[in-house]
Each structure stands twice: as C-alpha cells, then as structure tokens.
Amino acid sequence: MRLLLAILVGKIIAKLTRFFHIGGGSAAPGLFALRIDPQLVEKLVKKIPTNIVITGTNGKTTTARMLAHLAKEAGIKVIRNHTGSNMERGIASALISHYTLYPIPLGEAASSAYTLGVWELDEAAFNSVAPKLKPDIIVFLNVSRDQLDRYGEVDKVVNQWSETLSKLNPKTTILINADEPDLAKLKDHFKGKVKGFGKKDLKNVKLNGLNGSVFDITIHYTLYTIHLPLPGMYHIYDTLAAITCAYHLDLPVHPEIFKDFSPAFGRVEKLDFGYIFLIKNPAGATQVFETIAPQIKPSDRLLLALNDNLADGTDVSWIWDADFEQLKIENLKLKIVCSGSRANDLAVRLKYAGFDPKAILIEPNLKKALQQARESLKGKLFILPTYTAMLQLQRILARSGHKKYYWEES
Amino acid sequence: MKLIIGYLYGDLMNIYGDTGNIIALKKRAEWRGIEVKLKVKSLKSKITKGECDIFFFGGGQDQQQSLVASDLESSGKGEIIKKEMEKGIPLLAICGGYQLLGDYYQPHKGPKLQGVGLFPAYTVAGDTRMIGNIIIESQFGKLVGFENHSGRTYLKKEGQPLGKVIKGFGNNGEDNTEGCVYKNAIGCYMHGSLLPKNPELADWLLEKALKINLKPLDDTLEIQAQQAAIKKFC
Numbered sequence: 001m002r003l004l005l006a007i008l009v010g011k012i013i014a015k016l017t018r019f020f021h022i023g024g025g026s027a028a029p030g031l032f033a034l035r036i037d038p039q040l041v042e043k044l045v046k047k048i049p050t051n052i053v054i055t056g057t058n059g060k061t062t063t064a065r066m067l068a069h070l071a072k073e074a075g076i077k078v079i080r081n082h083t084g085s086n087m088e089r090g091i092a093s094a095l096i097s098h099y100t101l102y103p104i105p106l107g108e109a110a111s112s113a114y115t116l117g118v119w120e121l122d123e124a125a126f127n128s129v130a131p132k133l134k135p136d137i138i139v140f141l142n143v144s145r146d147q148l149d150r151y152g153e154v155d156k157v158v159n160q161w162s163e164t165l166s167k168l169n170p171k172t173t174i175l176i177n178a179d180e181p182d183l184a185k186l187k188d189h190f191k192g193k194v195k196g197f198g199k200k201d202l203k204n205v206k207l208n209g210l211n212g213s214v215f216d217i218t219i220h221y222t223l224y225t226i227h228l229p230l231p232g233m234y235h236i237y238d239t240l241a242a243i244t245c246a247y248h249l250d251l252p253v254h255p256e257i258f259k260d261f262s263p264a265f266g267r268v269e270k271l272d273f274g275y276i277f278l279i280k281n282p283a284g285a286t287q288v289f290e291t292i293a294p295q296i297k298p299s300d301r302l303l304l305a306l307n308d309n310l311a312d313g314t315d316v317s318w319i320w321d322a323d324f325e326q327l328k329i330e331n332l333k334l335k336i337v338c339s340g341s342r343a344n345d346l347a348v349r350l351k352y353a354g355f356d357p358k359a360i361l362i363e364p365n366l367k368k369a370l371q372q373a374r375e376s377l378k379g380k381l382f383i384l385p386t387y388t389a390m391l392q393l394q395r396i397l398a399r400s401g402h403k404k405y406y407w408e409e410s
Numbered sequence: 411m412k413l414i415i416g417y418l419y420g421d422l423m424n425i426y427g428d429t430g431n432i433i434a435l436k437k438r439a440e441w442r443g444i445e446v447k448l449k450v451k452s453l454k455s456k457i458t459k460g461e462c463d464i465f466f467f468g469g470g471q472d473q474q475q476s477l478v479a480s481d482l483e484s485s486g487k488g489e490i491i492k493k494e495m496e497k498g499i500p501l502l503a504i505c506g507g508y509q510l511l512g513d514y515y516q517p518h519k520g521p522k523l524q525g526v527g528l529f530p531a532y533t534v535a536g537d538t539r540m541i542g543n544i545i546i547e548s549q550f551g552k553l554v555g556f557e558n559h560s561g562r563t564y565l566k567k568e569g570q571p572l573g574k575v576i577k578g579f580g581n582n583g584e585d586n587t588e589g590c591v592y593k594n595a596i597g598c599y600m601h602g603s604l605l606p607k608n609p610e611l612a613d614w615l616l617e618k619a620l621k622i623n624l625k626p627l628d629d630t631l632e633i634q635a636q637q638a639a640i641k642k643f644c
Binding site (some may be wrong): 321 | 425427428437471556558601606630634635642
C-alpha cells in the first residue's frame with residue numbers, strides 16, 4: 001500500500017511539474033515518492049529481468065543512451081533514467097513514470113513488460129544505489145576530477161567503488177575501461193567476472209571532424225565496423241563501452257546502427273546556427289576543446305557559460321585544470337562571449353589562456369549573452385555551457401522556438 | 411630577466427585548480443617581458459640553494475600527502491626549503507602544502523605527519539569538511555577563493571595570519587583567522603584559483619622573487635572577477 005501511495009504521489013508531481021513547465025519531472029517525483037516508500041527502487045526494479053549500471057565521470061548519459069538504442073533496435077523494451085538525473089531519485093522517477101496503475105491487479109502492472117533497465121549513476125550515488133539494482137552488468141567508464149566539493153578526490157571515489165564491489169553479488173559482470181589506470185585496482189576487490197575494454201579493441205580509427213568517425217571494434221573475435229555520427233575520440237570510448245555491453249547481452253550490432261543516433265540534449269547538439277557541447281569538468285571540457293578547436297573558422301564565435309550551482313559544482317577552480325589553451329586559435333580575432341553566474345571567472349581564465357581581452361565580452365545573463373553572440377553572426381556559434389547553464393539554454397531555445405522542450409524529447 | 415618557479419611535488423600535489431596559480435605567476439611575468447622557467451621538484455629531484463626564485467606548493471590527496479611528508483624529511487628538501495624561506499625567497503602554499511609546511515599534521519588515526527616547521531602552526535584532522543567560497547581581509551586588500559578542507563590549522567602564539575575571515579571558515583572555523591605569513595612565505599586554504607583573481611598578491615610574490623618593482627598591468631578582468639565574487643558571497 002505504501003508503495004502504491006508513493007507511486008501515485010510521484011505521478012501527480014510529475015504531471016504538475018510538466019504542466020507548469022518547471023522541469024522535466026526527472027527528479028522531484030522520485031524524491032517525494034522515496035520519502036513515502038524508501039524501498040521503492042528495490043521493489044520496482046525487481047520486476048525488470050536484466051539491469052545494467054553505468055558509472056564514471058564522463059560519458060554516462062551518452063553510453064546509456066547508446067546501449068538503449070542498441071537494445072531498442074533489437075526490439076527490446078528499455079527503461080532508463082533520462083536526462084542525466086543520475087541519483088536514486090532519478091531512477092525512482094523513471095520507474096514511477098513507466099509504472100502503469102492499470103490494469104488491476106496493481107501489483108503486477110506493466111513495468112514487468114520492460115526487459116532491460118539501463119541505469120546511469122553518478123560517482124557517489126553508485127555506492128548507495130547500485131546494490132539495490134542488483135545489476136547483471138556494471139560498466140566503469142573513467143574517473144577524473146569532478147566536483148571535488150561533492151564527490152571528493154579521485155582516490156576516495158575509487159576506494160568507495162572498491163568497497164561497494166567487494167560486497168556485491170559475484171554473479172554480476174564488471175566491464176572496466178582498461179585504458180584508465182585509476183580503475184585498474186577495482187578488479188582486485190570483486191570476486192565475479194571482470195572484463196576490460198579499451199584501445200586494444202579498436203582499429204582503423206578515422207576521425208571526420210564534427211561529422212563523426214569510422215572505426216573497427218573487435219570483441220572476442222567478433223569484428224564490428226561502426227559509423228558514428230558524433231565527433232571526437234571520447235565518443236568512440238562511449239561507443240566501445242556500449243558495444244562491449246551489447247556483446248555481453250547478445251544484442252546485434254551492424255555498421256549503420258548509430259546512423260540516426262542523437263546524443264542526449266546538450267551533450268553534443270547541432271542547432272541551425274551552431275552547436276552545443278556540454279562542459280562540466282576538466283577532462284570532459286578538454287576533450288571538447290580538442291574536438292572543436294580544429295573545426296572553428298574565422299567567422300565562427302564562442303559562447304561559454306559557467307554556473308556554480310550545486311549540480312555544476314560550487315567550486316569553479318576546475319576551469320584552471322581544463323586546457324583552455326587548446327581553444328586558442330592563432331591569427332583569429334575570435335569573438336567570445338562569457339556568460340553564467342561565474343562569467344567573470346571564465347573571462348579571466350580565457351585571458352590567461354592567451355585570448356585577447358578585447359575580444360572577450362562578459363554577459364552573465366544567458367539569454368542576453370545568446371542574443372549578443374548571435375548578432376550579425378556569419379559563421380557558426382559554438383556554445384559550451386556547464387550543466388545548469390545547459391538546462392537554462394534548453395529553455396531559452398525552446399521558448400524562442402528553436403527546439404522542443406527537452407523533456408518532450410525521447 | 412628570468413624567473414625560475416619551483417613547483418613543489420607538482421605531479422602529486424596539484425589538486426583542483428592549484429595549477430592556476432602557476433599559470434598566473436607565469437603569465438604575469440611574461441606579460442612584463444620576463445622569461446619564465448618552471449621546474450617541478452618531486453620525489454626524486456634535488457633542490458640546490460638559490461636555484462629557484464619562488465616556490466609553489468599545492469594540495470594533494472591523503473595518500474600523496476603522506477608520501478610527500480616523508481620525502482620532505484628523508485630527502486632533506488624540507489630543510490632546504492626552510493633555509494631558502496629564511497633568506498626571503500617567496501613561497502605560496504595552498505591547503506595540503508600549507509599543512510605540510512607547519513609543525514605537524516595529526517590525522518584521525520595513526521601517527522603524526524611531521525611537518526617542515528616553517529609556519530608556526532599545526533593541523534589536526536576534523537570531523538566535518540569546511541567547503542565553500544571564502545573571502546578574507548588581508549594586507550593585500552580583500553582576497554577571494556574557495557576552501558575545501560577537513561584539517562583544522564591553529565597558529566602558534568608567534569604565528570601571523572594572512573588575514574581575517576569575512577566569509578567562510580578559514581584556518582579552523584573557530585578563530586576567524588585564515589592562512590599564515592612567515593617572511594615572504596604565505597600558506598592558506600584558498601583555492602579558486604587564488605592568484606588569477608587576486609592579482610595584488612600575485613604581483614607581491616613576483617616582486618619578492620625578482621627583487622624589483624613591477625610595472626602595473628591592466629587588471630580590469632581580474633578585478634571584475636574578484637569584485638563579482640565579493641558581491642556574490644559577502
């Protein structure tokens with residue numbers, strides 16, 4: 001009864017938040033439902049036959065989305081936590097929204113129709129939530145500095161993961177990025193099967209600018225040639241993780257399988273006037289800089305937005321670890337607009353990365369910043385926001401008719 | 411003119427944005443036509459007398475910090491650094507580096523980590539982390555940064571604080587002091603990164619290192635960032 005009440009309350013909150021356009025309903029319904037029934041996640045996830053957990057500092061959402069894509073292409077019904085809401089409340093929200101209260105009997109409702117759960121968990125939530133999900137496979141993508149104020153230091157993150165793994169059912173299979181030295185010790189703390197994925201599985205990598213890449217993946221003598229419409233080496237790693245997982249789930253993969261794949265909103269997003277690339281920590285931001293720098297033309301512009309809300313990390317020191325120097329393009333009077341609640345900090349970072357201070361414009365208000373950046377823009381606008389700035393940007397773009405509200409996206 | 415920066419244990423002690431201080435020192439010297447050389451002084455390296463004009467020492471993770479603590483003592487580098495400071499060579503130490511240059515660090519469990527004994531201060535592990543934006547009033551004016559530490563540092567009687575806490579926790583969250591100054595060496599808990607947003611402090615360190623008066627730079631962006639932080643968090 002408690003469970004049912006929790007689900008009902010969650011569903012009502014989801015409806016309200018969407019009706020009033022105050023959010024996508026990805027966190028609040030789960031948050032309140034968990035207060036009513038703290039065991040909600042365990043109870044509902046039990047009905048799903050196979051569950052996958054994906055964690056790491058960068059690439060969780062894209063990898064989860066890729067795996068879900070592969071499963072859907074194989075006709076499998078997938079449930080997952082959407083929109084990067086990667087703590088327990090996000091999972092609870094997803095389970096609630098997919099739970100049909102009809103037909104009676106209520107206990108055996110439609111969530112049992114989902115055969116694959118794909119769950120992304122952030123570095124800290126992994127420890128408390130992964131055991132509740134009793135996952136068949138766990139994917140560890142990478143670990144690097146990310147929001148020191150929230151997660152602590154890299155060593156601490158890996159130590160806590162090790163402890164969680166040591167108590168986990170050994171029937172789980174662990175997939176680890178073998179090119180991440182910090183992750184290597186995880187295998188010593190787990191009694192079950194551990195497999196690595198990495199450079200050793202990759203061949204014939206051809207990067208094709210912002211249009212994507214083509215490469216071969218070999219897993220246990222099976223060769224997959226993949227055409228990926230996403231730019232940058234870091235997306236190849238996400239793909240590798242997703243395909244390794246798909247291999248263990250016996251999902252079919254063909255070269256064009258990602259042809260129509262689009263990443264989650266804001267990660268890498270093509271707009272009619274430019275691109276959005278999410279930046280949120282030093283390693284992730286540097287990968288974005290490496291990827292876009294060779295593609296930026298003299299007529300293009302940059303809009304960077306740095307917020308310091310909880311979900312961004314309240315400590316903006318991280319921008320000094322991100323390699324903004326990579327963005328420096330010689331002989332180019334590139335106009336750059338700095339925005340967000342810490343726009344001024346960004347401007348200083350860019351000055352010290354070698355940009356001409358005269359080319360830097362500061363406008364903390366994102367809507368105004370976007371207007372200024374687009375005014376008489378001849379080339380493309382590259383927008384690089386932190387997480388909450390990206391959410392704001394989605395709302396601004398939706399209101400101005402450039403795209404749908406993000407919670408209306410699949 | 412040439413500036414040699416010694417980055418103490420730069421491969422191990424470089425937590426969250428500490429490298430931003432190196433970037434600030436380097437750029438502010440280069441913008442004045444001074445050539446800069448960066449030397450990372452780590453576990454296997456030696457430091458000779460007069461080799462570096464200025465030192466920077468950042469924060470680290472627990473494991474690295476105990477490794478560095480024992481190396482400072484066993485390699486004799488701690489003693490050399492201390493002698494250089496006595497001569498007036500400037501240094502900036504943040505968080506872990508600041509703690510290691512005090513008398514000792516007492517963790518929750520296990521033996522004390524012996525410090526270099528440069529700053530008249532000692533640090534005791536605390537139960538809660540002190541995290542957040544910090545603003546202090548100092549001889550360089552208001553300084554802004556971000557602190558994230560569980561160690562509580564207490565100054566001894568002769569210890570001079572870097573400043574008075576206006577917003578945040580500071581050394582220990584109790585006595586309103588932040589950091590410590592000894593001759594031209596400064597230790598504190600302020601990440602942020604500290605020097606880019608506090609150019610007066612950066613230039614003071616450079617002037618002590620080069621023993622000259624520097625010509626001022628256009629610091630409009632830096633001061634704007636500093637003032638924006640003060641306005642936002644005070």
